[in-house]
Amino acid sequence: MESHERTKPLLEVLNGNRQATPPVWLMRQAGRYLPEYRAIRQGVAGFLDLCFTPELAAEVTLQPIRRFGFDGAILFSDILLVPHALGQRVTFDVGEGPRLDPVADAAAVGGLRSDLGIDRLAPVYETIRLVKPKLPEQVTFLGFCGAPWTVATYMVAGRGTDDQGPARRFAYRDPDGFAELIDLVTAASAEYLAGQLNAGVDAVQIFDSWSGVLPPDEFRRWCIEPVGRLIAAVRARIPDAKIIGFPRGAGVLLAGYAESVPVDAIGLDWTVDRRFVREHVPPTVAVQGNLDPLALLVGGAALDRSVDQVLASFADRPFIFNLGHGIHPETPIEHVERMLRRVRGAKN
Amino acid sequence: MESHERTKPLLEVLNGNRQATPPVWLMRQAGRYLPEYRAIRQGVAGFLDLCFTPELAAEVTLQPIRRFGFDGAILFSDILLVPHALGQRVTFDVGEGPRLDPVADAAAVGGLRSDLGIDRLAPVYETIRLVKPKLPEQVTFLGFCGAPWTVATYMVAGRGTDDQGPARRFAYRDPDGFAELIDLVTAASAEYLAGQLNAGVDAVQIFDSWSGVLPPDEFRRWCIEPVGRLIAAVRARIPDAKIIGFPRGAGVLLAGYAESVPVDAIGLDWTVDRRFVREHVPPTVAVQGNLDPLALLVGGAALDRSVDQVLASFADRPFIFNLGHGIHPETPIEHVERMLRRVRGAKN
Numbered sequence: 110m111e112s113h114e115r116t117k118p119l120l121e122v123l124n125g126n127r128q129a130t131p132p133v134w135l136m137r138q139a140g141r142y143l144p145e146y147r148a149i150r151q152g153v154a155g156f157l158d159l160c161f162t163p164e165l166a167a168e169v170t171l172q173p174i175r176r177f178g179f180d181g182a183i184l185f186s187d188i189l190l191v192p193h194a195l196g197q198r199v200t201f202d203v204g205e206g207p208r209l210d211p212v213a214d215a216a217a218v219g220g221l222r223s224d225l226g227i228d229r230l231a232p233v234y235e236t237i238r239l240v241k242p243k244l245p246e247q248v249t250f251l252g253f254c255g256a257p258w259t260v261a262t263y264m265v266a267g268r269g270t271d272d273q274g275p276a277r278r279f280a281y282r283d284p285d286g287f288a289e290l291i292d293l294v295t296a297a298s299a300e301y302l303a304g305q306l307n308a309g310v311d312a313v314q315i316f317d318s319w320s321g322v323l324p325p326d327e328f329r330r331w332c333i334e335p336v337g338r339l340i341a342a343v344r345a346r347i348p349d350a351k352i353i354g355f356p357r358g359a360g361v362l363l364a365g366y367a368e369s370v371p372v373d374a375i376g377l378d379w380t381v382d383r384r385f386v387r388e389h390v391p392p393t394v395a396v397q398g399n400l401d402p403l404a405l406l407v408g409g410a411a412l413d414r415s416v417d418q419v420l421a422s423f424a425d426r427p428f429i430f431n432l433g434h435g436i437h438p439e440t441p442i443e444h445v446e447r448m449l450r451r452v453r454g455a456k457n
Numbered sequence: 458m459e460s461h462e463r464t465k466p467l468l469e470v471l472n473g474n475r476q477a478t479p480p481v482w483l484m485r486q487a488g489r490y491l492p493e494y495r496a497i498r499q500g501v502a503g504f505l506d507l508c509f510t511p512e513l514a515a516e517v518t519l520q521p522i523r524r525f526g527f528d529g530a531i532l533f534s535d536i537l538l539v540p541h542a543l544g545q546r547v548t549f550d551v552g553e554g555p556r557l558d559p560v561a562d563a564a565a566v567g568g569l570r571s572d573l574g575i576d577r578l579a580p581v582y583e584t585i586r587l588v589k590p591k592l593p594e595q596v597t598f599l600g601f602c603g604a605p606w607t608v609a610t611y612m613v614a615g616r617g618t619d620d621q622g623p624a625r626r627f628a629y630r631d632p633d634g635f636a637e638l639i640d641l642v643t644a645a646s647a648e649y650l651a652g653q654l655n656a657g658v659d660a661v662q663i664f665d666s667w668s669g670v671l672p673p674d675e676f677r678r679w680c681i682e683p684v685g686r687l688i689a690a691v692r693a694r695i696p697d698a699k700i701i702g703f704p705r706g707a708g709v710l711l712a713g714y715a716e717s718v719p720v721d722a723i724g725l726d727w728t729v730d731r732r733f734v735r736e737h738v739p740p741t742v743a744v745q746g747n748l749d750p751l752a753l754l755v756g757g758a759a760l761d762r763s764v765d766q767v768l769a770s771f772a773d774r775p776f777i778f779n780l781g782h783g784i785h786p787e788t789p790i791e792h793v794e795r796m797l798r799r800v801r802g803a804k805n
Binding site: 281326360365 | 670
């Protein structure tokens with residue numbers, strides 16, 4: 110009998126086993142650059158309707174697998190489903206990004222639910238159950254959530270801003286009140302990730318998209334420590350849970366993250382260089398990344414050169430090929446095909 | 458006779474000599490958080506009118522020195538005066554930030570002037586000549602320009618964007634055409650910095666506000682190398698020119714910058730941590746920074762703690778106390794006063 114792991118190269122990498130040809134997936138691979146995604150998106154009123162309609166969310170999750178044969182399928186969803194399930198009003202206006210009723214102080218934190226609204230997340234678990242049997246067996250199925258800090262920055266600002274200043278100000282002004290918000294999101298996210306794993310995903314990724322705006326001590330308190338507690342809470346329920354952490358923009362603080370957060374793989378944004386990773390991420394920890402999405406958008410010689418650099422950088426360790434940030438919506442399909450040929454043709 | 462350097466603590470640090478009490482200035486210290494600045498700004502039609510009226514630009518340069526007794530006075534100006542002097546249309550709309558007619562390709566680069574329009578920069582040199590005799594002798598007078606990469610990102614995008622994607626795309630699509638733009642800005646900036654030094658500033662800072670969006674190889678080509686050429690060209694004219702480099706957001710790539718760019722001091726943004734600096738910036742190179750502007754905005758215990766952390770981090774080397782980014786326009790005056798008392802009262 111062949112083991113489960115041996116059939117899924119991406120999961121194999123998360124187990125610490127380097128693959129001769131690195132497995133590939135792309136952040137935001139189920140998204141607007143695909144005509145088949147846009148066709149489905151046109152038929153629903155809002156972005157959240159798509160997230161909450163299991164048949165449709167399952168379909169867009171599967172689309173990039175059918176078209177490109179990626180090694181990983183990532184659940185179509187959004188990190189702001191957690192605030193929504195905590196009772197915060199969340200909307201997505203076309204072309205505007207998310208809008209939330211801001212949680213501006215400790216009193217507003219007290220007004221949130223103290224646990225997840227199960228009814229609000231049931232459709233996500235149903236999506237996972239629909240996708241699971243339709244995935245080729247070699248494809249690793251990934252769930253995800255936002256890191257507590259990143260989710261909290263949206264909850265406080267009510268939107269994405271230049272530097273998520275509102276949450277940083279809240280945390281300086283009232284560290285205890287902000288800690289309550291972080292703890293609430295951490296507990297909810299642990300329940301949510303465990304729910305996704307129980308519903309059938311093989312591994313989960315924790316997106317810390319805004320970890321790059323904090324000074325070192327604040328990074329430790331609001332990023333490293335909560336993600337550590339989140340992972341511990343998930344593994345208290347599911348001991349062998351496989352987890353990818355992605356502290357985007359952590360810069361020099363990536364070293365502390367790698368040292369302190371017990372993830373199976375670390376996602377690297379497109380600015381991270383190989384020398385730093387060699388020095389600061391133990392060779393047994395897998396890495397994932399880190400092609401510049403704009404190199405993929407531009408294509409041609411710039412794409413080939415960038416792909417080769419990424420492959421050369423991480424050829425000697427357990428490695429998952431990905432972008433260093435989500436795929437740009439204007440990316441031509443042919444560029445993705447060209448990238449895949451190059452990654453899979455490369456002997457490394 | 459007392460030497461020039463012994464009378465100016467900030468310049469002394471740039472000469473590699475640690476000061477018991479670190480000299481202090483703040484990025485954007487001549488700006489909107491000051492009521493006396495807002496009073497003058499109200500009286501002129503546009504931001505550029507203020508930059509180009511020497512009497513007023515001199516006055517706002519001097520305002521924070523009078524009020525706070527900072528150790529450094531920075532010329533009131535803008536990094537986009539270089540594109541303006543190269544013939545690009547530049548405007549500042551209230552509350553909107555800068556707008557330029559985008560230089561979108563190599564043909565548009567060819568349409569720019571090949572040298573600086575002297576008439577357009579004469580008022581800047583005149584401002585310097587007006588400020589110089591009015592500064593207390595212990596105050597170091599700083600000029601500045603944007604780094605070629607950062608200036609080019611605005612020239613290409615025509616504005617500030619989330620990640621300066623347009624310039625990154627131009628550089629991937631047509632590296633040779635983009636190199637022409639970088640070379641043009643580099644030559645113009647060298648002439649401009651030399652002009653400022655000849656008019657009377659003691660040192661200059663090169664702001665690379667957008668160095669954080671590039672992958673390692675592109676960071677080397679578009680940030681490190683052009684800034685290196687810019688510095689060489691300035692020192693070919695003024696051999697002992699004192700220069701501060703500020704590669705904001707460089708993250709892990711700060712190490713390569715410190716290794717390759719011959720600056721007298723490196724500016725650190727608020728995310729850089731002491732351990733990284735200790736390992737990667739030679740102890741003879743001065744550092745400047747790196748208080749989180751939001752800690753200054755919030756004030757109180759958060760401010761005190763953050764000030765102490767910065768002081769403790771860099772007490773053992775030549776160091777200039779500053780923010781890690783420009784002062785927030787809503788910052789209360791009393792917070793600046795509190796910060797100054799703490800920096801100057803500290804024995805380190």
